[in-house]
Amino acid sequence: MWKRQKTGSVICPACGNLVGVRDKNCFHCGRWNPSIWGFGPAVRFFAEDFSFSQIVLWGCSILYIATLAVGIGNTPPQSGFSFFSPSNKVLFLFGSSGAAPVFVYGRWWTVLSAAWLHGNLIHILFNMMWVRQLVPATAELFGQSRLVILYTVSSITGFLLTSFAGAFLGFLPIPFLRGASFTVGASAPIFGLLGALVYYGRRVGSSFLGRQAWTFAVILFLFGLFLPFVDNYAHLGGFLGGYAASEWLGPERPERLNHHLLALICVAATFLSIAVSVVLGLKQFASG
Numbered sequence: 001m002w003k004r005q006k007t008g009s010v011i012c013p014a015c016g017n018l019v020g021v022r023d024k025n026c027f028h029c030g031r032w033n034p035s036i037w038g039f040g041p042a043v044r045f046f047a048e049d050f051s052f053s054q055i056v057l058w059g060c061s062i063l064y065i066a067t068l069a070v071g072i073g074n075t076p077p078q079s080g081f082s083f084f085s086p087s088n089k090v091l092f093l094f095g096s097s098g099a100a101p102v103f104v105y106g107r108w109w110t111v112l113s114a115a116w117l118h119g120n121l122i123h124i125l126f127n128m129m130w131v132r133q134l135v136p137a138t139a140e141l142f143g144q145s146r147l148v149i150l151y152t153v154s155s156i157t158g159f160l161l162t163s164f165a166g167a168f169l170g171f172l173p174i175p176f177l178r179g180a181s182f183t184v185g186a187s188a189p190i191f192g193l194l195g196a197l198v199y200y201g202r203r204v205g206s207s208f209l210g211r212q213a214w215t216f217a218v219i220l221f222l223f224g225l226f227l228p229f230v231d232n233y234a235h236l237g238g239f240l241g242g243y244a245a246s247e248w249l250g251p252e253r254p255e256r257l258n259h260h261l262l263a264l265i266c267v268a269a270t271f272l273s274i275a276v277s278v279v280l281g282l283k284q285f286a287s288g
C-alpha cells in the first residue's frame with residue numbers, strides 16, 4: 001500500500017474532484033500538487049486505518065510509567081492527589097509546559113508534549129476516562145483526522161494561554177488567575193473536544209449534544225476553580241482553541257485528504273516534541 005501511484009487519476013485533497021496524478025495544480029480548485037507526488041492514496045490508507053483514542057491511551061500510559069520509572073527526585077507513593085507522582089524535574093525532562101519551560105528555558109514545543117504527560121495516578125485516570133468518552137464521539141462527528149487536528153490545536157492554545165498567563169499575570173492576587181509555571185495533562189485537549197462538540201451542536205444542529213457538551217465544560221471548569229492544582233487557563237485556552245478550530249474545519253463538509261495529511265503532521269510533530277524535550281533535557285541535566 002505504500003506504493004507510489006504513477007498513472008491514472010486521484011481525488012484532489014482539497015476539493016474532492018478527480019485530477020490526473022501528474023497534474024501540477026488541481027483543475028477545479030487550483031490546489032498545488034494534488035496527488036502529493038503520487039503518495040496521496042498511501043496517505044489516505046494510513047490515515048483511515050489508525051485509531052487515535054488508542055494512541056492517546058497507550059501514549060499517555062507509557063509516558064506516565066516512564067516518568068515514574070526514570071525517578072529523578074521522585075517521592076515515594078503518597079496518598080490522595082500526590083499518589084504516584086513523577087517529580088517536576090522528570091516532567092520537565094519529558095516536556096511539561098508552562099511559563100518556566102516556554103519563557104525561561106525556551107522550550108516552546110512543549111505546548112504539544114505536555115498534553116501527553118500526567119502528574120499523578122488520579123490525574124491520568126480522570127483524564128483517560130474523558131478521552132475514552134470524547135475522542136470516539138468527536139471522531140464520529142468530525143472524522144478521525146479532523147479529531148486529531150482538533151486535539152492538537154487545542155493542546156497548543158491551552159498551553160500557550162496558561163504559559164502567557166503564567167509569565168505576565170503572576171502579580172494577580174487570586175492564585176487561579178495567575179497561570180502556570182509548570183503544567184501537564186490531557187485536559188487542555190479534552191476541553192478542546194468539548195469546545196468542538198459545542199460548536200458542532202450549534203452549527204450542524206444536534207442541540208442536545210451541544211448542550212450536553214456545554215454543561216460538561218461548565219461543570220468541569222467550575223470544579224477546577226475550587227481545586228488549587230488545576231490549570232484553569234489550559235482548560236479555557238483548550239476550549240476556545242477547539243471551538244475556533246472546528247469552525248475553521250467546518251464539520252458540515254466531508255473530510256478531505258488535506259485533513260489526513262495535516263493529522264499525520266500533527267501526530268509526527270507531537271512525537272517529535274516529546275523526543276526533542278527528552279534529548280535536549282538530558283543535555284541540560286548533564287551540563288548541570
Ligand SMILES: [Zn+2]
Pocket residue numbers: 012013014015016017026027028029030031034
Ligand atoms: Zn481540487
